[in-house]
Amino acid sequence: MSEPFVLERSGDQRWLVHPPHDPYGDGYVYTIATELHELNMTASTVAKIDGLYASPDTTLPGFVERLAADWEGWSGTRTWTSMERELVIDARHDGRGHVSLGVTLRAPGPDWDDTAWSARAVFVLEAGEELTRFAGDLTHFLRA
Template identity: 65%
Template sequence: MLGHADAKRWVVHPPQDPYGDGYVYTIVTQLFDDGMIASTSAKMDGVFAGSQATTLSAFVQTLADDWRGWDGIRTWRALDHELALDARHDGRGHVSLGVTLRASVPSWDDTAWSARVVFVVEAGEEMTRLAVDLRQALRP
């Protein structure tokens, strides 16, 4: 999904509908960096999310659409916080995109493990490509 085979990478697998009703999807997602491998299953909004910015792909699309920049940090979290993204624009054409994975435990359990990798993404074409890839990968 993001990164290179021999360096840090973020991989998002196709969504699954564990209950068969379209309300909640789960995705397996992985981070790889400098010998570290982290993997979790994240719960995502289903049919009620629609095209709102609450979806992961819509969040990344807003980052791509705002390629000229923004102030502060933008964040997105999966339903139980097993996957979280934070994005900061440097004002010079690059976005620092932090991807955090967390154990699949209730969000109130603050003893769970977490792993974070930061990717520097070109704010224009590279972010747009990531948004398109995510939209395609996350189709139920």
Template identity: 80%
Template sequence: MSEPFVLHTSGGLRWVVHPPQDPYGDGYVYTVATELHDDGMTASTVAKIDGLYANLDCTLAGFMEGLVVEWRGWNGVRTWTSLERELALDARHDGRGHVSLGVTLRAPGLDLDDTAWSARSVFVLEAGEELTRLAADLSYFLRT
């Protein structure tokens, strides 16, 4: 089994993504166990994400690659959400060379009234090489 993908800061903030699993064996939907660790908080969930046959623009890897293409900046917030909202990312560019990447985890399962628990942490990344390396590493990890 391969090692998990980890995004971390020197202050101890960590986002951990475990290797994708194919629960149905058909390549269409994967599950990933994921965790957030921040200042004494630990949250974990299992997210359903698009598999091998999804349009790249809809995938987590595609979302990250899209941020890299626009590394010089964009207006507003860009978002990506897993199939059942257990994992969500939002990205903001400050116009000065940094991207704030918010990672939100939610309780797995159907949440029609939006009352399930959630946890969110924000990573600040350099918009050029650091963001490019993160996107490449995460894309490679999700495709292997």
């Protein structure tokens, strides 16, 4: 089994994404185990994500690649959501060269009424090279 993708800040804040798994063997849906660690908080879930045949506009790699391409900035919040909302990524550009990347994990399975647990951490990335490197590394990891 290969190593997880890790986004880490200050030693106490980490987001881990484990290698994608194709539970049905058809390439349409993948699952990824993912974890958040911050100070004394640890949360983990399994998220369903689009597979090989999805439009790049709906995938997590497509989302982070668009963030990196727009490194000079955008207004408002951009959001990507896994199939059943177990993993939500949101991004805000501060207009001064940094992007706040929010990672929210929720209990696995459908939760249409928002009653399940959730955990959130925010990672601040430099909008140029650091964001580009993050997007490239995560995209490569998920598509490998």
